Amino acid sequence: MAELLRRRWKPDFEGLSRQDREGGSYESYLPDPLSGWNLSLPADLAADIADAEAEVRSLNASGTMHASLEGLARVLLRTEAVASSRIEGLSAGPRRLLRADFLLREGESFSDSRAAEIIGNIRAMEAAIDFGSTQQDFTLENLxxxxxxxxxxxxxxxxxGSMRGSQNWIGGSxxxxLRAVFVPPPPGYLPELVDDLIEYLNGDQHSPLVQAGIGHAQFETIHPFADGNGRTGRALIHVVLGRRGLARDFVPPVSLLLANWVDDYVGGLTAYRHTSPPDSPARSEGAHTWLRILAVATRRACLYGRRYAAQITALYRDWNGRIGRTRKDSSLRLLLAALAGAPVVSVKTAASLIGRSTVNTNTAINRLVEVGVLTQRNVGKQRYRIFEAPEVIDLITEMEKDLDNPVQHDLHR
Incomplete structure (x- = not known):
């Protein structure tokens, strides 16, 4: 059964204060394995989860009717990854991130370490979606x-890419x-706990959203890495939703809501860490708080996903009106559709996106500059010539600002 392990910490005489230098006893938490857990849910929570899952299905079904499927998918994925980073205190505006992403892809070194770290989380989220939607089983190597x-x-x-080899903790010195808020299991327990978690993630004993929520809570409890656990754990939610077929194309950006509810979010994960018998009602009750939060966040994230999809489709129609009649497979039309998910491009990257020659792509870009869809900029040490779709960037910015509103998006409203 789950238990608190009594451990001893040796004094560290390099500490700055007396409290930093002291040794003494502390307790680390060892969770139950997930395999075979007969989780029980009250009827109202089960209904909330079913409603949230239905919203994710609806988002993925309605998304196929919009102008740029790939573009919409990219924006929602990116929004989720950026919000997940913000929970960890990492933030940067959309235009700054898009330009930094371009420079990283060009292989240019630059000093914006905060933007680069957020982009790393976007890459990890892309990998999570790929692992969830294309593989039958999620593996330790994937994690x-x-x-x-x-x-x-x-x-x-x-x-x-390596599990920790020493004790970590949250809060305190x-x-x-000794004064930590939470101490995860000692490193010797990690291989068995992580293997059990991965086996659970590859199963189907619970509904998709429950599985995603429990998998996330267990991962954050194990805290298997020295750093980056929060972002990795939130990416796991989307591995499960993709693998179970709930969100194969469009990611509900749940972290945008969780970023406004950090105290409730942490409280839900704390309540999950019970010390009751493995099949006791208390163990299930410990998970209920977090699952309720996740259900609400998922429903609201889907609402905003659909709202953004409608806005980008309206913008796409406006663009088409500006350029006039052209063939559907023309470089111009293909580039318009791509800009929803890639609002910062060069001639080379745009040509790669639409599968056309740089000559044809350059002609299309010049036309879009003429009608005000694209604006030329120069960035980086090499003064790369890039083209931005400011109206798309403004839409992304407004969506993130709208969701970054603790009063409007109060969990308990």
Whole structure:
């Protein structure tokens, strides 16, 4: 059964304060394995979860009717990854991130480490969606690769892709866990716990959203990495939703809501960490708080996903009116559709996106500059010539600002 392990911490005489230097006893939490858990849900929570799952299906079904399927998918995925980073204190505006992403893809080094670290999380989210939608089973190697991508542009890239070999903790001193808010299991327990988690993620004993929520809570409880656990754990939600067929194309950006509810979010994960018998009602009750939060976040995220889809489709129609009649397979039309998900391009990247020659693509770009769809900029040390779709960037900015409203998006309203 889940238990608190009594451990001893040796004094560290390099600490700055007396509390930092002291040794003593502390408790680390060892969770129950997930395999075979007969989780029970009250009727109202089961109904909320079913409603949230129906909203995800609706988002994915309605998304296929919009102008740029791939573009919409990219924007929702990117929005989720950016919001997940914001929960960890990493934030940057859409235009700044899009330009940084372009420079990274060009292989140019630059000093915006915060933007680069957020882009690492976008890459990890892309991998999570790919793993969930294209593979039958999620593997340990997949998990480590997601973490490697998250840490690749961080201050500690060497931590990426490896499970921790020492005790970590949340809160308190940087030198010891004696006053920590939470202490995860010691490293010796990680292989068995992570194997059990991956087996659970590959099963279907619970409904998709329940599985995603429980998998996330268990991962955050295990805290298997030295850093980057929160972002990796939220990406796991989308691995499950993709693997179970609930969100194969369009990601509900749940982290946009969780970023406004950090205290409730952390409280839900804390309630999950019970010390009751494995099949007791108390264990199930411990999971209910977090699952309720996830259900509400998922429903509201789908609402905003559909709203953005409608806005980008309206913008696409306006663009088509500006350029006049052209063939559906023309470079101009193909580029318009691509801009929804890639609002910052060069001639080379745009040509790659639409599968046309750079000559034809350059002609299309010049036309879109003429009608005000694109604006030319120069960025980076090499002064790369890029083209931005400011109306798309403004839509993304407004969506993120709208959701970054603690009063409007109060969990308990």
């Amino acid at each position: 480590l690769e997601m973490h490697r991508l998250i840490m690749e542009h961080s201050r500690r890239p060497e931590l990426g 940087n030198y010891n866990p």
